[in-house]
Amino acid sequence: MHLITCPWCGPRDEAEFAYRGDATVARPAADAGIDAFYDYVYTRANPRGWHTEWWHHAAGCHQFVKVVRHTLTHAIAATGKPTDTLPVPAE
Amino acid sequence: MSAPESRPAPEPRSPLAGHLKPGRHGAAGSRPLVLREVPATIVELAARRGRAAELAAAVRGALALDLPPPGRGAAAAGATALWIQPDTWLVVAPRGTEGALAAHLKGVAGAAGSVVDQSHGKTLLHLAGADARAALGKGCRIDLDPAAFGPGRAAVTQMAQVGCVLYQHDDVPSFSLIVPSSYAIPFFDWLCHSAAEFGYEVP
Numbered sequence: 680m681h682l683i684t685c686p687w688c689g690p691r692d693e694a695e696f697a698y699r700g701d702a703t704v705a706r707p708a709a710d711a712g713i714d715a716f717y718d719y720v721y722t723r724a725n726p727r728g729w730h731t732e733w734w735h736h737a738a739g740c741h742q743f744v745k746v747v748r749h750t751l752t753h754a755i756a757a758t759g760k761p762t763d764t765l766p767v768p769a770e
Numbered sequence: 771m772s773a774p775e776s777r778p779a780p781e782p783r784s785p786l787a788g789h790l791k792p793g794r795h796g797a798a799g800s801r802p803l804v805l806r807e808v809p810a811t812i813v814e815l816a817a818r819r820g821r822a823a824e825l826a827a828a829v830r831g832a833l834a835l836d837l838p839p840p841g842r843g844a845a846a847a848g849a850t851a852l853w854i855q856p857d858t859w860l861v862v863a864p865r866g867t868e869g870a871l872a873a874h875l876k877g878v879a880g881a882a883g884s885v886v887d888q889s890h891g892k893t894l895l896h897l898a899g900a901d902a903r904a905a906l907g908k909g910c911r912i913d914l915d916p917a918a919f920g921p922g923r924a925a926v927t928q929m930a931q932v933g934c935v936l937y938q939h940d941d942v943p944s945f946s947l948i949v950p951s952s953y954a955i956p957f958f959d960w961l962c963h964s965a966a967e968f969g970y971e972v973p
Contacts, residue, residue, distance in 0.1 A: 687840045687856060688925065692911035695928060738928045740840075740855040 684758045687740045699733035702745050727751055729767050781868055782890045784809070785954040792973060796966035803899035803970040805961060809865035810894040812948065813872045814886040817857040821882040825857075832878040835861075843924035843937045852924040852937050852948075860935060860948065862894065893954040897961065898944030901968040906945065908964045910936070930960040 681693035701723055707715040727750060734744045747756040747765050757765040786807050794802065815837075817825040826837045835846040837859050843852040849863040849871070863871050872887035879885060897905065903914045909930035913919060924937045934957070935948040949957045962970065 689841060690913075691927070694911065738933055739926045742856060 681753060681755075683734055683744065683746060683755065685736050685739060685742070685744055686758065686760045686763075687742060688736065691736070691739055695736060695738035696734040696744070697737045699735045699743065702731045702733045728770070729756065731765060731767060733761075778868065782809075782865070785893055785951045786958055789955055789958065790972055794969070794971050795962065797969040799969040801900050801968075803897060803902055803905060803965045803968055804973065805895070805897050805958075805965060805970050806973050807954075807958075808894045808896050808946075810889070811863045811865055811871045812888045812892045812894065813861045813863075813875055814854075814888050815851075815859050815861050815875055815879065816884045816886075818882055818884065822857045825879055825882040828878050828880065828882060829875075832874075838922075838924070841924060842922055844922075845939075850937070850946075852935055854924075854926050854935060860888070860892075862946070862948070865889075891951055892948050893951045895947040895949070895954075895958065895961065896944065897947065897965070898942050899968070899970070900942070901965075902943050902945055905961070905965040905968060905970075906936075909960060912936075916941075930957060930964075932957045932960075 682690045683693055683696055684690045704719055707719050729747055730750050731745060731747050734746050736742050736744055743761050745759045745761055745763055745765055747758070747767055748754070749756070756768050759765050784807060790807060815825070815829070829835050829837055833846055833849055835849055835851050836844045837851050838844040838853050840853050840856070843850055849861050852860045852862065854860055861871065861875060869887060872885050876885040906929065907914055910927065912925055912927050919925070919938060921938050921940050924935065926935050928934065929936070929947070932949050932953045937946040939946065
């Protein structure tokens with residue numbers, strides 16, 4: 680079982696959450712062109728290691744939670760609100 | 771075209787009417803759980819963007835009710851407010867005149883908040899007894915140990931795969947459970963199965 684600490688609700692089971700993808704991609708400017716938008720929508724790094732991602736607390740407070748998760752061990756280093764900047768461990 | 775006929779709104783109907791079997795069920799024991807449906811008015815109250823403090827002050831003034839912070843509920847004489855998501859609460863009161871609480875809250879909130887009457891869509895159950903935590907624990911993923919969850923705590927979670935708002939009233943412990951009315955029968959059946967080993971009473 681995975682415990683994800685929601686900044687509002689506290690530690691909750693992962694079953695209450697829906698994974699909503701990479702939280703590091705930034706939306707390009709409206710005039711950035713088709714290639715920039717292709718990358719924004721489709722191109723992902725698929726890292727082996729720490730990854731900052733979105734989890735939606737769908738069965739709880741319905742808020743998006745930012746989570747720094749290790750893709751190999753599933754360890755969670757930090758969670759926060761969408762506007763938080765979370766520290767990513769070096770390794 | 772003539773104006774539509776004005777009719778009073780229908781009274782909420784219990785989804786458990788005819789399903790509840792009053793009496794003593796499950797194992798024999800000296801301290802049965804008490805499980806019942808509570809007729810209630812349930813109104814969702816949400817602050818408009820940036821106006822939570824204004825809404826809280828208005829509700830405090832009109833209902834003597836403090837809108838609680840995340841993870842908590844607050845009880846006043848006539849109503850209980852439960853935090854369900856940022857700047858959003860459920861206001862729970864004994865069943866009264868259809869729509870009256872929502873209309874009252876709308877008047878209180880003014881432009882600072884949005885009000886949705888959920889009385890028909892949600893069903894309030896009450897479970898009390900020394901073994902209530904153990905009965906709920908079979909389907910609940912949050913820690914109900916007294917060290918982690920005590921009187922005044924509220925949580926939106928899933929119980930037995932059903933979305934549920936949980937509120938602990940006291941140290942008995944007694945809990946309020948708010949579930950979608952369309953899931954009230956399977957949720958109630960699960961609760962009965964879960965409580966059977968301790969024995970339970972439906973008043």
